[in-house]
Amino acid sequence: MLKGRTAIITGSGRGIGKAIAMKLASYGANIVINDIPSSEDADKTCEEIKALGVDSIVVKGDVRKKEDVERLISETMDKFGKIDIFVNNAGITRDGLMIRMSEEDWDLVMDINLKGAFNCIKAVARPMMKQRSGAIINIASIVGVMGNPGQANYVASKAGLIGLTKTTAKEFASRGIRCNAVAPGFIRSAMTDVLSDDVKQKYFDSIPLGKFGETENIADVVAFLASDMSKYVTGQVINVDGGLVM
Numbered sequence: 001m002l003k004g005r006t007a008i009i010t011g012s013g014r015g016i017g018k019a020i021a022m023k024l025a026s027y028g029a030n031i032v033i034n035d036i037p038s039s040e041d042a043d044k045t046c047e048e049i050k051a052l053g054v055d056s057i058v059v060k061g062d063v064r065k066k067e068d069v070e071r072l073i074s075e076t077m078d079k080f081g082k083i084d085i086f087v088n089n090a091g092i093t094r095d096g097l098m099i100r101m102s103e104e105d106w107d108l109v110m111d112i113n114l115k116g117a118f119n120c121i122k123a124v125a126r127p128m129m130k131q132r133s134g135a136i137i138n139i140a141s142i143v144g145v146m147g148n149p150g151q152a153n154y155v156a157s158k159a160g161l162i163g164l165t166k167t168t169a170k171e172f173a174s175r176g177i178r179c180n181a182v183a184p185g186f187i188r189s190a191m192t193d194v195l196s197d198d199v200k201q202k203y204f205d206s207i208p209l210g211k212f213g214e215t216e217n218i219a220d221v222v223a224f225l226a227s228d229m230s231k232y233v234t235g236q237v238i239n240v241d242g243g244l245v246m
């Protein structure tokens with residue numbers, strides 16, 4: 001389904017990003033793993049991907065830094081000559097009630113989750129416009145649609161990412177570039193492992209399908225949005241949440 005395509009996934013050393021990288025590789029795409037410079041997981045993930053029979057490289061870098069993002073794009077072009085799929089997955093949380101939330105925590109989350117995606121879309125749009133094709137997929141969150149107490153920074157970043165998705169879709173559609181978002185619900189990963197049992201139970205009780213999501217559930221929908229099976233789909237937000245939001 002994706003044989004010979006080139007995919008970059010930010011923050012893909014572990015968690016949802018890793019699952020997306022493995023899934024796209026299983027459909028034949030060559031994979032560029034990006035993660036923060038101190039990541040030890042990125043190289044291991046790259047080896048696991050090569051074992052699937054596709055090519056893979058690691059380009060470490062911080063999505064907040066324009067120069068790191070430019071290098072991510074140029075090293076990918078040097079190695080593979082094109083970029084077909086770009087997944088904005090890198091993201092963090094710094095939770096706290098708004099009244100106590102520091103300006104630093106607000107800025108950090110907005111910088112990584114939203115400005116990071118803006119930096120990446122701007123940089124990857126150039127080669128994609130030349131190719132007249134490309135699929136950009138942004139990993140948002142259902143809380144960006146419904147709001148969530150204690151996550152003002154994170155919610156605002158994900159709501160912003162949804163707006164950025166729709167604007168990207170409109171600005172680049174005539175160049176053959178599609179842009180969609182996936183909004184995960186509660187997915188088992190390092191990000192949700194740290195939540196209290198109380199919070200986990202509250203989420204659990206509101207999921208109609210009666211179980212937490214797995215990273216692979218997100219990867220399946222990203223694979224669809226990355227492939228020609230979704231060639232008439234752009235500017236959409238697909239909730240992958242066991243029915244939590246409907």
Ligand code: NAP
Nearest residue numbers: 011015016036062063089090091141184186187189190191
């Ligand atoms: P995760 O396990 O913490 O993975 C996030 C990845 O992003 C990590 O590899 C992290 O690197 C990397 N990263 C952080 N800052 C970065 C930066 N500045 N530049 C490049 N990479 C950076 O979390 P996850 O659960 O897989 O989340 C992945 C995405 O899904 C995030 O955007 C998150 O908001 C979204 N999401 C998750 C859930 C959920 O339930 N898990 C729900 C909704 C949305 P290090 O590990 O090295 O710090």
